[in-house]
Amino acid sequence: MMEEAAKLIAHSRFLIAFTGAGISAESGIPTFRDKNGLWEKYRVEEVATPEAFRRNPRLVWEFYRMRMKLMKKAKPNRGHLALAELERMGLLKAVITQNIDNLHREAGNKNVVELHGNIYRVKCTSCAYRENLLESEKLEEFLEEEGLPKCPKCGSLLRPDVVWFGEPLPQEALQKAFKLAERADVCLVIGTSGQVFPAAYVPYIVKENGGYVIEINPKESGITPIADIFLKGFAGETMEHLLAKVKRCLKDKGC
Numbered sequence: 554m555m556e557e558a559a560k561l562i563a564h565s566r567f568l569i570a571f572t573g574a575g576i577s578a579e580s581g582i583p584t585f586r587d588k589n590g591l592w593e594k595y596r597v598e599e600v601a602t603p604e605a606f607r608r609n610p611r612l613v614w615e616f617y618r619m620r621m622k623l624m625k626k627a628k629p630n631r632g633h634l635a636l637a638e639l640e641r642m643g644l645l646k647a648v649i650t651q652n653i654d655n656l657h658r659e660a661g662n663k664n665v666v667e668l669h670g671n672i673y674r675v676k677c678t679s680c681a682y683r684e685n686l687l688e689s690e691k692l693e694e695f696l697e698e699e700g701l702p703k704c705p706k707c708g709s710l711l712r713p714d715v716v717w718f719g720e721p722l723p724q725e726a727l728q729k730a731f732k733l734a735e736r737a738d739v740c741l742v743i744g745t746s747g748q749v750f751p752a753a754y755v756p757y758i759v760k761e762n763g764g765y766v767i768e769i770n771p772k773e774s775g776i777t778p779i780a781d782i783f784l785k786g787f788a789g790e791t792m793e794h795l796l797a798k799v800k801r802c803l804k805d806k807g808c
């Protein structure tokens with residue numbers, strides 16, 4: 554299967570990747586629905602809906618500050634780094650991710666489509682103010698603050714620029730993701746349960762347009778039934794092996 558997957562990638566015309574929390578698990582970031590996952594410890598209704606934020610913004614900000622601290626410490630793992638290398642090799646055209654941890658960019662990928670936002674961005678609940686705390690270099694200060702963050706423009710509450718349950722995805726990112734999926738002849742699906750839509754439509758759109766789906770996951774997911782190749786394993790290890798085989802395949806003309 555690994556050989557087949559490497560051949561498909563080496564000969565791909567328009568390879569994309571679709572990733573979920575599983576690709577960041579080996580960087581120390583818990584997934585959502587696995588054992589000891591975030592949704593085992595926290596209730597979505599209390600920390601990840603617009604209603605929750607209206608009801609108790611302090612609790613929601615405690616939750617996101619905790620995640621910010623964890624993600625700030627986390628480093629890209631072999632899975633992220635292999636995708637960055639496939640992009641540098643000119644094979645990987647884009648990474649479409651459900652993750653808000655910024656690790657694909659930190660690994661070096663340039664063409665990253667974030668469907669669920671980014672943990673280091675904040676936006677005002679009233680005016681159009683937005684800030685990327687990494688770019689403004691205000692992350693440390695922001696994490697030390699106790700109180701509720703306020704908009705420097707209008708004084709209203711700031712919220713994390715992420716997509717909460719029941720909220721629409723950023724249209725521009727979603728349209729871009731679907732367009733990429735229509736063009737793709739090979740899609741690497743890494744570390745997602747494939748249960749959250751509309752993001753999870755991406756691999757289905759690839760199939761509908763005649764493309765191949767290669768899935769990497771230690772256990773079967775909602776995507777496995779449509780996967781042409783299922784590589785049972787952890788993202789870091791499996792991607793490292795797959796990349797080595799792709800390189801060998803490219804070297805040996807006969808592959």
Ligand code: APR
Nearest residue numbers: 573574575578584585586651744745746747749770787788
């Ligand atoms: N390598 C690869 N896959 C892994 C690894 C690993 N090391 N560890 C776990 N997985 C797999 C699990 O088997 C599971 O299928 O990653 C998947 C994680 O699934 P979820 O926790 O449901 O995460 P995800 O699919 O990204 O969730 C989608 O739901 O909670 C919302 O907005 C949040 O973006 C998130 C969305």
Ligand code: ZN
Nearest residue numbers: 677680704707
């Ligand atoms: Zn404002």
